[in-house]
Amino acid sequence: MSTPSSKPDSRLVALMVLLVLFSPLAIDIYLPAMPIMAAEFDVAPTRIQDTISWFMVSLGMGQLLAGPLADRFGRRPVALVGISIYAASSAMAWVASSLDALLIARLLQGAGACATSVCAFAAVRDSFGGKRSGQMISYLNGAICFIPALAPLLGSWLTVHFGWRSNFSFMMAYALVALVLVFTLFRETRPADTDSSGALLSPSRYWQVLKEPVFIYHAVLCMLAMAVILAYVTSAPVRLINGLGLSMGQFTGWFAINAALNIFASMTTPKVMDIVGSRKTLNAGMMILVFAGVLMGVLSSTQTAWAFMVPVFLSSFGFAWVLGSSAGKALEPFGQRAGTAAALxxxxxxxxxxxxxxxxxxxxxxEPHLLVFHMLLIAPGLAVLWSRAGKRWHTAEC
Structure with a gap:
């Protein structure tokens, strides 16, 4: 049990980083191997991209159950179950003999990762309160961004020396180590006044969150910002390796540069929010994404890696600022339903x-036009922010 505090507990923060890394690790480590996987399974690259999309869908849908479970039984036991599922499904992916078997393993892997993600963000809301949690989430996002920098490099090495399946054996090993650490070090953060009444999947439980316009608006912005990143990570191997003929090493180099920018943007977002306020940060983030979309459209016919990556570099700042200023705001009204709100x-x-x-x-x-579409899709959210309703939903700080 805990009460919100503004002073970070270094052990808690470290464990929350450990928990949130399950998702990006499952996405980024095998990106360099995707062309090899497509060739081995004799399928189009789009089918291999489904291994990421299916994981993401399961990652989100599973949270509808993981959130209420975390509110009812606590963050720690749900996190431990999620890690166990992740480890088992990683083993299933390691030995998968067909793409269909791999897709099933990825669905289960997403279900395990969703539990760790919900518990991490709910524990942050438990421990730091509504306003401070937005800044702490930005720091977690900065830690998450280390994975796109390091995981493809590790994945390339594993793939070259041991084959693409070794990426999934590494995920299993990571899960087993995390299981021991969380079991021994994670103390429960669930507040004593957490609302855990009603059925786990009761519509009224979710309606209490979904009826709040502040939540809906900011959750949609988080979705659109995440779609930009997902479109990038699924398209980049096809564009850079298959389309432009880059080597695996060159691809991971470009990927690492963008990850470094993501780290910098996410780590500095709390400071930006302190200086100019979350509303101006959100406004600037959406404007950057729209500008990046226009630039990507202008450069779409240029057949070079920099023409594809420069707009992506810009979007890293837009993504970090939108997510950092929106995620905490979406969770702010729900101190007694933090698990359910984090799940939704x-x-x-x-x-x-x-x-x-x-x-x-x-x-x-x-691939460039796919990113143009997703970057420009944030424009209606910018228009809403400037409207009278937007000024109520995300007020300017004094």
């Missing part, structure tokens, strides 16, 4: 983005 936020952010990107990938757009 994850549903919007993960499943919503996964479904949206999966659908648009089948529209026949080129």
């Amino acid at each position: 936020l994850g549903l919007f952010q993960m499943s919503g983005a996964g479904i949206l990107v999966s659908l648009t990938q089948r529209a026949g757009l080129s």
Whole structure:
């Protein structure tokens, strides 16, 4: 049990980083191996991209159950179960003999990762309160961004020396180590006054969150920002390796540069919010994403890596600022339903983005034009922010 505090507990923060890394690790480590996987299973690259989209959908949908479970039974036991599912499904992916078997393993892996994600963000809301949690989430996002920098490099090495399946054996090993650490070090943060009444999947439980316009608006913004990142990570291997002929090493180099920018943007977002306020940060983040979309459209016919990556570099700042100023605001009104609110936020952010990107990938757009579409999709949210309703939903700080 805990009460919100403004002073970070270093052990708690470290454990929360450990928990939130399950999701990006499952996405980024095997990106360099995707062309090899497509060749081995004899399928189109889009089918291999489904292993990411299906994971994202499961990651979000599973939170509808994981959130209420975390509110009822506590963050720690739900996190331990999630880690166990992640470890088992990683083993299933390691030995998968067909793409269908791999997709099933990825669905289960997403279900395990969703539990760790919900518990991490709920524990942050438990421990730091509504306002401070937004800044702490930005720090967690900064830690998450280390994975896109390091995981593809590790994945390339593993793939070259041990084959693409070794990426999934590494995920299993990570889960087993995390299981021991969380079991021995994680103390329960669930507040004593947490509302755990009613059925786990009772519509009224979710309606209490969904009827709040502040939540809906900011959750949709998180979804649209995440869709930009998901469109990028699924399209980049196809564009840079298959389309432009980059080597695996060159691809991971470009990927690492963008990850470094993501780290910097996410780590500095709390300071930006302290200086100019969350509303101005959100406004600037959405404007950057729109500008990046226009620039990507202008450069779409240029067949070079920099023409594809420069707009992505810009979008890293837009993504960090939108997510940092929106996620905490979405959770702010729900001190007694932090687990359920975090679950619904994850549903919007993960499943919503996964479904949206999966659908648009089948529209026949080129990789640059796919990103143009998703970057410009944030523009209506910017218009809402400038409206009278937007000024109520995200007030300017004094």
